[in-house]
Amino acid sequence: MTSIETATFGAGCFWGVEHAFRRKFGSKLKRAEVGYAGGDAANPNYKQVCTGTTGHAEVLQVDYNPAELSFEELVDFFYRSHDPTTLNRQGGDKGTQYRSSILFHNEEQRVQAQAFTDRVRPKFGSAGISTIIEPVGQFWKAEDYHQLYLDHNPEGYQCPTHFERSWEKIEASNQ
Template identity: 85%
Template sequence: MTAIETATVDAGCFWGVEHAFRRKFGSKLKRTEVGYAGGQTANPNYRQVCGGDTGHAEVLQIDYILAELSFEELLDFFYRSHDPTTLNRQGGDQGTQYRSSILYHNEEQRVQATSFTDRVRPKFGSKGIATIIEPVGQFYKAEDYHQLYLDHNPSGYQCPTHFERSWEKIEQSHH
């Protein structure tokens, strides 16, 4: 039987995060779903989350085949595909719903996320890393029109921070 793992991350507006991960990993991802997690409001909708009062973030949840893709590979891309140095902000998007976070599903993911974050922290220089590592809690699937949004709306909004950087470029720009 194939081992499938679930990972949940927040790196700003979920449309661009989903698009970037799907473009990078393709068929190694068994499922991508955008939604809301990390807050206290039950069954939130997009308008409520954008209002900033639910505590939820716009997140991407991924199911992946462990034999084909590791959690560390996902973490590596996560840190290289957004700006983890800004608190509650990606590009022009501001608010706690756009925070940088890794929402772990088990103790092993927590340990790996903490260790990987500590390892890459020096690459971001004096700005540091604002990424929060926290339990996933309850995940609420976003409305259908948000799923694969940029596939269905190719000219739709994509945060300008969502692109893949090399570690060399990151180190150069933060030192």
């Protein structure tokens, strides 16, 4: 029996996050949807989340088979595919809805996310890591037009911080 697990990440505008994860992991992602999590409002919509008053982050939620793809591989890519050193910001996008966050689904994910974060923190030098490790709470799927947005709108906005970096480049740029 195949065990499917779920992971949720906030790393700025969810269009670019989804695009980057799909490009990197392809069919290893059994499901990938953008939405809202980490907030208090019930059934929030994009307009509400953009006000910054709901407490939600724009997030990507993925299902994966841990026999094919580990949670640590997902967290590793998460840190290498955005700027985790800026508080509530990615590129020109500002606000708590763009926070860098790993939204854990269980205690094992919380422990793994914290251990990985502690291990890579020195690589970011004095810039530090502003990533929040928080419980996922309720995930609210974003409106249909946000799903696969950059596939449907290849000229659409993509945050300039969403690209894969090597750990060597991260260390070199933070010394």
